[in-house]
Amino acid sequence: MEPDHLRTTSVFLDFDGTISTSDVGVHLMNRLADDHWLEIEDLFEHRVIGSRECILREWGLLPSTQEDMLRSVALEIGVDPDTSMLVTGLLQAGAEVTVVSDGFGFYVPDAVALLEVPVLTAAVDWATGILSFPFADSTCPCAACGTCKVAPVQAAASRGRTTIFVGDGSSDRNVAAHVDYLYAKDNLASWCQANDVTYRPFVTLGDVARDLGLAQPPVSDSLGRSASRAPAVDVSPPGQ
Numbered sequence: 001m002e003p004d005h006l007r008t009t010s011v012f013l014d015f016d017g018t019i020s021t022s023d024v025g026v027h028l029m030n031r032l033a034d035d036h037w038l039e040i041e042d043l044f045e046h047r048v049i050g051s052r053e054c055i056l057r058e059w060g061l062l063p064s065t066q067e068d069m070l071r072s073v074a075l076e077i078g079v080d081p082d083t084s085m086l087v088t089g090l091l092q093a094g095a096e097v098t099v100v101s102d103g104f105g106f107y108v109p110d111a112v113a114l115l116e117v118p119v120l121t122a123a124v125d126w127a128t129g130i131l132s133f134p135f136a137d138s139t140c141p142c143a144a145c146g147t148c149k150v151a152p153v154q155a156a157a158s159r160g161r162t163t164i165f166v167g168d169g170s171s172d173r174n175v176a177a178h179v180d181y182l183y184a185k186d187n188l189a190s191w192c193q194a195n196d197v198t199y200r201p202f203v204t205l206g207d208v209a210r211d212l213g214l215a216q217p218p219v220s221d222s223l224g225r226s227a228s229r230a231p232a233v234d235v236s237p238p239g240q
């Protein structure tokens with residue numbers, strides 16, 4: 001895709017394992033819950049329960065009113081250092097960018113605060129420890145989701161936007177049938193291969209930026225694409 005087309009494009013970024021270097025929810029469970037959470041995760045992986053049910057059951061195993069502890073454990077996982085380059089490049093090229101995370105949610109807004117893009121995810125009332133889902137969509141094709149990824153993609157498409165989704169995991173599968181371009185890695189890429197779903201592979205968000213013409217290709221790029229193709233982007237690091 002040429003940078004010119006990004007003006008009419010909406011880009012959706014998963015958070016856990018896509019912006020963050022590994023899944024923060026899994027890390028919280030590994031650090032703070034007993035192994036019972038793996039049985040819950042297994043039910044979700046086998047589609048016995050939806051993601052909302054999965055997240056609520058797992059949240060029940062965490063010390064859900066201990067905000068300071070949960071936040072400090074969540075901060076043990078960093079973010080892809082190319083996140084800022086990708087998002088800044090997209091915004092400068094005129095794209096809409098949204099972070100959409102179907103997880104516990106509480107750690108996402110702070111992690112991407114410097115990017116100044118909308119975040120769709122779950123919310124925690126720290127006084128009661130109650131987890132809620134302001135972006136659930138009971139009418140979507142994956143109505144058992146916590147934070148719906150399909151609904152915002154479809155809303156953008158209905159406004160005539162080209163849609164791009166960047167993700168890595170099980171909760172990203174449902175959007176595959178609804179996006180124009182799917183960037184996938186890890187679990188999501190394996191699922192795409194097994195199900196003949198077209199996707200563009202990536203390892204880091206820098207790969208996505210380069211694929212979208214937002215950053216200079218690596219020196220080894222045999223296509224010889226020139227630096228003039230890349231718009232001026234602020235490549236300052238995300239500040240951590």
Ligand SMILES: [Mg+2]
Pocket residue numbers: 014015016017018167168169
């Ligand atoms: Mg993920």
Ligand SMILES: [Zn+2]
Pocket residue numbers: 137140141142143144145147148149150151
């Ligand atoms: Zn949904």
